[in-house]
Amino acid sequence: MICPTIRGNETGQPFCPLMTHDQGGCHDGNRAGVRLRRDFPPLSRRRVHLIALNLPRALSTMAKNCRGVVFRRKAHTLTAKQLSIRNLAKRFSGDIHALRSVSFDVEKGEFLVIIGLSGSGKSTLLRCINHLHEPTGGQILLHGQDITRPRTAERRQLRSRVAMIFQQFNLIGRHTVLSNVLMGALGRTGTLKSILGLFSAQERKRALEYLDLVGIADKANIRADRLSGGQQQRVAIARALMQKPEILLADEPVSSLDPATCHVVMDYLKKINRELDITILCNLHFLDLVRRYARRVVALREGILVFEGDPKEIDQEWFRRIYGEETQDVHIE
Numbered sequence: 001m002i003c004p005t006i007r008g009n010e011t012g013q014p015f016c017p018l019m020t021h022d023q024g025g026c027h028d029g030n031r032a033g034v035r036l037r038r039d040f041p042p043l044s045r046r047r048v049h050l051i052a053l054n055l056p057r058a059l060s061t062m063a064k065n066c067r068g069v070v071f072r073r074k075a076h077t078l079t080a081k082q083l084s085i086r087n088l089a090k091r092f093s094g095d096i097h098a099l100r101s102v103s104f105d106v107e108k109g110e111f112l113v114i115i116g117l118s119g120s121g122k123s124t125l126l127r128c129i130n131h132l133h134e135p136t137g138g139q140i141l142l143h144g145q146d147i148t149r150p151r152t153a154e155r156r157q158l159r160s161r162v163a164m165i166f167q168q169f170n171l172i173g174r175h176t177v178l179s180n181v182l183m184g185a186l187g188r189t190g191t192l193k194s195i196l197g198l199f200s201a202q203e204r205k206r207a208l209e210y211l212d213l214v215g216i217a218d219k220a221n222i223r224a225d226r227l228s229g230g231q232q233q234r235v236a237i238a239r240a241l242m243q244k245p246e247i248l249l250a251d252e253p254v255s256s257l258d259p260a261t262c263h264v265v266m267d268y269l270k271k272i273n274r275e276l277d278i279t280i281l282c283n284l285h286f287l288d289l290v291r292r293y294a295r296r297v298v299a300l301r302e303g304i305l306v307f308e309g310d311p312k313e314i315d316q317e318w319f320r321r322i323y324g325e326e327t328q329d330v331h332i333e
């Protein structure tokens with residue numbers, strides 16, 4: 001199969017946004033060239049003949065590979081990748097391929113937005129990164145360390161390094177705002193201590209500071225269910241910050257909010273991204289928000305990464321490629 005879209009990503013690694021791992025193709029074709037050299041069997045006359053015939057192609061494949069490797073190593077030392085997603089796949093029962101060989105890198109301090117139609121795999125991707133789903137293929141690397149399938153002991157530690165907020169906030173409504181935020185320390189203080197509400201004065205101080213950071217320190221002693229949607233999402237952000245994460249995953253954090261409140265919440269995400277240097281991976285639906293807040297965008301279509309780049313590059317043609325011919329951009333003020 002000829003791939004019309006093979007190109008290099010930021011790291012120089014060749015990738016094809018339209019080709020799945022299962023289908024073979026560009027990546028596998030390239031790797032086959034390397035394997036040929038490594039697993040070279042004893043030569044027979046027939047084999048020598050076959051190799052001679054295929055030599056030009058094999059050499060060009062190897063050259064491409066070498067170029068990729070050298071460039072990737074150089075890029076790695078210059079801009080250390082914080083998170084690397086490598087050929088990530090997730091298949092649910094019923095043969096639903098939610099993710100197909102998705103690969104991209106994230107640098108520390110980035111504000112990366114993931115877009116795509118409903119059902120394209122955005123939530124599945126974030127849930128795999130946060131170990132709420134177990135990938136069925138590929139790798140997730142955090143600072144080069146493989147965290148795809150952590151042991152139970154490691155899982156909790158990883159969950160505190162990579163925090164997550166959700167569309168529906170997931171607060172405990174009958175608890176105060178402050179105790180909801182303190183729950184975020186659960187990954188670090190231990191479950192029993194958290195259940196008994198045994199938080200240190202320092203943790204309480206930190207919780208109030210984070211509430212202040214998202215502009216609702218005055219609501220600390222109010223029941224969480226008395227707050228508006230936007231305020232509840234800000235509490236959820238403060239709770240996530242209690243984990244002292246290095247990465248914050250946000251799964252459609254503003255989808256249930258009105259346009260004005262969307263911007264308030266997105267501005268707070270931008271603030272913590274800039275001021276606390278926390279990397280953000282955020283799923284969004286509205287392209288207006290994407291253009292305003294994203295530093296970089298990856299787009300999924302039916303579980304395949306089809307675009308990776310600057311939000312400004314998403315013109316009408318890319319919009320149609322990402323969302324399909326029949327969709328229309330909806331604007332949000």
Ligand SMILES: Nc1ncnc2c1ncn2[C@@H]1O[C@H](COP(=O)(O)OP(=O)(O)OP(=O)(O)O)[C@@H](O)[C@H]1O
Nearest residue numbers: 092093096098116117118119120121122123124125
């Ligand atoms: N737990 C699950 N079991 C089975 N299939 C699932 C599960 N979660 C997601 N899927 C399927 O995986 C695919 C991707 O779903 P996902 O929720 O990741 O999409 P999404 O891009 O987040 O969509 P939306 O924008 O509507 O939130 C869909 O076909 C969905 O039906």
Ligand SMILES: [Mg+2]
Nearest residue numbers: 122123124252
């Ligand atoms: Mg989703």
